[in-house]
Amino acid sequence: MMMLSFLQNGLLNLSWWGILCTGLILTQTTIAAVTLYLHRSQTHRGVDFHPVVNHFFRFWLWLTTGMVTKEWVAIHRKHHARCETENDPHSPKMVGLDTVMWRGAELYRDAAKDHAMLNQFGKGTPDDWLERHIYAAHPVWGIAIMLMVDVLLFGVIGLTVWAIQMAWIPFWAAGVINGMGHYFGYRNFENEDASTNLVPWGFWIGGEELHNNHHTFGTACKFSYHWYEFDIGWLYIRILSTLKLATVRKTPPKLALQAQHQITFDTLQAVISNRYFLAVRYTQQMKGVWQQELKHLQSQASSISIPKAKILSTWLQKEPTLLITTEQQQLKQLLDNSPALAKIYQMRQELSAVWGRSNLSKDELLHKLQTWCAQAEASNIEALAHFAHTLRQARLAA
Numbered sequence: 001m002m003m004l005s006f007l008q009n010g011l012l013n014l015s016w017w018g019i020l021c022t023g024l025i026l027t028q029t030t031i032a033a034v035t036l037y038l039h040r041s042q043t044h045r046g047v048d049f050h051p052v053v054n055h056f057f058r059f060w061l062w063l064t065t066g067m068v069t070k071e072w073v074a075i076h077r078k079h080h081a082r083c084e085t086e087n088d089p090h091s092p093k094m095v096g097l098d099t100v101m102w103r104g105a106e107l108y109r110d111a112a113k114d115h116a117m118l119n120q121f122g123k124g125t126p127d128d129w130l131e132r133h134i135y136a137a138h139p140v141w142g143i144a145i146m147l148m149v150d151v152l153l154f155g156v157i158g159l160t161v162w163a164i165q166m167a168w169i170p171f172w173a174a175g176v177i178n179g180m181g182h183y184f185g186y187r188n189f190e191n192e193d194a195s196t197n198l199v200p201w202g203f204w205i206g207g208e209e210l211h212n213n214h215h216t217f218g219t220a221c222k223f224s225y226h227w228y229e230f231d232i233g234w235l236y237i238r239i240l241s242t243l244k245l246a247t248v249r250k251t252p253p254k255l256a257l258q259a260q261h262q263i264t265f266d267t268l269q270a271v272i273s274n275r276y277f278l279a280v281r282y283t284q285q286m287k288g289v290w291q292q293e294l295k296h297l298q299s300q301a302s303s304i305s306i307p308k309a310k311i312l313s314t315w316l317q318k319e320p321t322l323l324i325t326t327e328q329q330q331l332k333q334l335l336d337n338s339p340a341l342a343k344i345y346q347m348r349q350e351l352s353a354v355w356g357r358s359n360l361s362k363d364e365l366l367h368k369l370q371t372w373c374a375q376a377e378a379s380n381i382e383a384l385a386h387f388a389h390t391l392r393q394a395r396l397a398a
Contacts, residue, residue, distance in 0.1 A: 104174030
């Protein structure tokens with residue numbers, strides 16, 4: 001009877017809700033290990049953890065996922081470097097949403113077979129005795145130990161707890177984030193890929209739900225940006241930092257406006273660092289002009305195709321090279337029939353040349369920014385002049 005009771009209830013002898021709560025804690029610990037250790041620290045170097053915390057995460061991931069740090073880091077770095085291209089290890093735009101959602105773990109295993117890629121993108125990951133002889137050499141040992149521990153603690157139902165633990169990361173991280181996080185949701189920033197924020201409150205998947213924010217500021221260890229967004233991973237980091245167990249290296253840049261009209265190198269740095277935020281602000285400040293122009297074109301009953309205001313807003317935020325052919329053609333028709341819209345779009349393209357990736361020197365970029373502001377102020381378009389005034393005041397927030 002004692003043996004039968006042990007098999008049914010395990011050492012903990014928990015009620016069903018006790019098992020449910022314990023399982024939730026276990027899976028959320030795994031999510032925290034992935035987002036904090038693998039993602040924000042090892043991959044992007046946005047935060048450093050105390051060696052004790054680092055090793056706890058490594059050990060826990062070995063038990064609950066069998067993932068190898070170098071493999072995960074290399075694949076994710078390649079994802080950022082080759083995002084939404086044929087070389088992206090898991091882009092739903094390339095291989096389909098269903099494939100990423102339901103076969104995300106397989107995509108990781110396939111990508112991990114490329115040893116040249118692992119050596120190129122996996123630099124700086126742990127390479128000590130434990131990694132070489134235990135964690136990377138025998139990843140199956142960890143999940144086998146976890147199976148025995150779950151059965152020992154929970155009894156027969158421990159098999160279900162273990163199965164959920166094993167499926168948690170492949171589904172939520174490799175599937176939902178890598179799949180839906182590049183397909184559905186809202187975008188704060190029109191960056192160079194298709195990343196989206198699934199919801200503004202990231203707590204179920206460790207804050208990874210704020211995926212567009214992360215892709216916009218890739219090295220930042222804080223994923224929330226606006227006041228109404230919540231990143232539970234950042235909460236964990238703040239707690240660990242308070243306990244002297246974490247050191248924050250990089251957070252998203254914030255724009256500060258100071259009453260200064262001279263454009264300096266500090267201005268240039270602030271503009272480049274906050275380019276995605278400024279792209280949104282540019283569209284917002286031009287809103288009155290392009291709405292008026294759209295109404296004017298509609299009143300003329302012309303044969304050109306007039307997009308919705310929201311669509312035009314997106315086009316103005318995007319880098320010009322990211323517009324598809326049909327969008328470019330429709331936009332060209334608008335610009336050909338509206339000098340004001342043409343000027344706004346031309347200035348937007350010229351601004352991209354200032355804050356985009358460029359081989360120009362800092363002096364040349366500074367001159368371009370100064371010239372842009374002077375031209376905006378002389379354009380006879382009040383919204384452009386006002387935006388130039390915003391750029392002149394730009395500084396990085398302390």
